Amino acid sequence: MQDLQDLGFDEAWSSTWESWIQELQESTARRYAGQLVPARVALAHKHLYRVVSAEGEWLAELSGQARAGMALLSDWPTVGDWVAVAPRQAEGRATIVGVLPRRSTFGRKVAGGRRDTQIVAANADIALLVTSMSRDFEPRRLERYAALAWDSGAMPAVVLTKSDEADDPELFEAQAMQAVPGVDVFRVSAMTGEGMDELRARIAPGMTVVLVGSSGVGKSTLANALTGTEQMLTQAARSDDDRGRHTTTHRELLRLQGGAWLIDTPGMREVGMTAIDSEGLSNTFEDIESLADQCRFSDCKHEREPGCAVREAIHTGELDSNRLRGYQKLQREIAYMRRSENAQLARQYVQNNKKLSKLSSRPNKRK
Template sequence: MNLFSIGLTEIMKTEFDNLMTEESLIFGRVALEHKRMYRVWTEHHELLCEVSGKFSFQAFSREDFPAVGDWVALKPRIEEGKGTILKVLPRKSKFSRKQAGNTAEEQIVAANVDTVFLVNSLNEDLNVRRIERYLLLAWESGANPVIVLSKADLCSNIEEKKAEVESVSFGGVPIIPISAETNEGLEKLAPYLQPGKTIALLGSSGVGKSTLTNRLLGEEKQLVNDIRMSDDKGRHTTTHRELVLLPNGCILIDTPGMRELQLWNSSEGLSETFSDIEQLASQCKFKDCSHRNEPGCAVETAIESGLLTAERLVSYHKLQKELAFIERKADKRAQSEERKRWKKVHKQRKSF
């Protein structure tokens, strides 16, 4: 397999060459992750890999471990079809969310992505507040977001729905209605689906990501159940993240449906997603205006004049509060992990 055809760049190749302390090391890209085991695409073989003991010991957090889309340096055991990952190369982008549950740990959904297709279904489940969350994390990831409105064949008021989405998307984010069933609008995705480029499909369960993958791939790789008549949702059957090589050489990452999308360290993404509010805030009388009944508040004036909805400001405050909570919790967890790390080091030293 030609590594440049699956997203390798000259910059990444140079970084790998600088790491080459052993002639036996090779370069590869993580195609699938399952319980700390990794399928890695290399130049000649697909290998089943795990990280080395030293790698695992030195890893400080989940972010340090390989994720789907990562480029890694590994020592192969070709005759066994296996390998050992020694290092993850620096990522040019990563889409992350907070790990589900009562924890402050990052979950990397996809790495080294060029464009994120934020897939939302054009049915009664279309939710602009959810789209705000996806946009926030997409901007933070370093990849370019594209909003894909699926199941256009089931919608009778596409322009009205599209206008709803436009009301929360700024920065020139493309909004593309499609139908993977009838192929409507798929040609508008072509500029992003270029050879060597990596596209991540992200969205809730049942929005049509697997059907779209099948159409782009030209075969039924992902199983898709029929739409439930009760709520117009398809049952999503993707159970893991995986690289898929399209016939034209584009790399696709299909992901399981996200039942919840909790934020993770997204202060810059917040500014991008709510650029309209932050631009208005710069015109407020007081620099520390909280936009809650202060005199001379340009944001509240915009709401009163109909230029901004009250719901959008409520969403902005809610996400600000959520990010602040995650930051405090993550900081406490980092301190705890650092203490555990040093205890492990001291324990190991005493054993010598």
């Protein structure tokens, strides 16, 4: 049994749930009237899922109708997803009727030329960008990871590992802060425990985190330290089944000490590996900000406003329109976080990046 809130079902999810239920097709609504409960996907295996809800944990599969509606690979439930399920009490199983709209997604391209992506982690709030303070450290890679995180909808934070082995941890920290300005940087050692309290404090109860990083940087070790158990090594979590027996079940949504969650799927590990090869993107938007300073209106959204220096720069080719989209997405995320339960996160982010916040909340028109 798991309290819904403990699972990360906050106010914002609650209202997403309400409106999702409202918009159900009439036939579906009638068929499952009074039966649907929110549950979180802890494991996805082929077309069988393990879901956790306030009422219990079940194996679940999609209803025929839900399955028929899944046109894209990315529509399928994945670890971290919130789904609407109808428990089948007699069988101790559940039917997944639909997937709630996601807050964030990490995807991977699938082999075989499909342009579709497979979602390997859904609804992460924080992406810990893990790199060790050694030869592995590469600012450019951190930039890519941060861009990947911003793109996913999760908030990035850098974790520099193996501080016990580093000659000059401050230097790595300074370089990281320069590579991804405005992103929190934590220096930790899983060996000595240094910096772990600060990192734990950043991950509030109910939040969901993912780890992004290449092989050998210490992700498993970090995950073990955060879960406080050997969960990662054994890839298993203990749970009681309906008959009160202790069974060991494989899960990829792991509970951290302090009540947060970690999504650790094989696909998520791949994300950190492949990001290294992907097109590099800067996640800093200084160029756009200085252009925006020249817009006629200080609250210019850079859409159709007259005298917009940003659109002008796109017109002349000085600025890439994709970068503007990324920037606008970031602004929307900040706005979203302000409204949502993540208000705390937003404050933290905004504090770290006053420049951006000024830009998105400047009240007065200059002319």
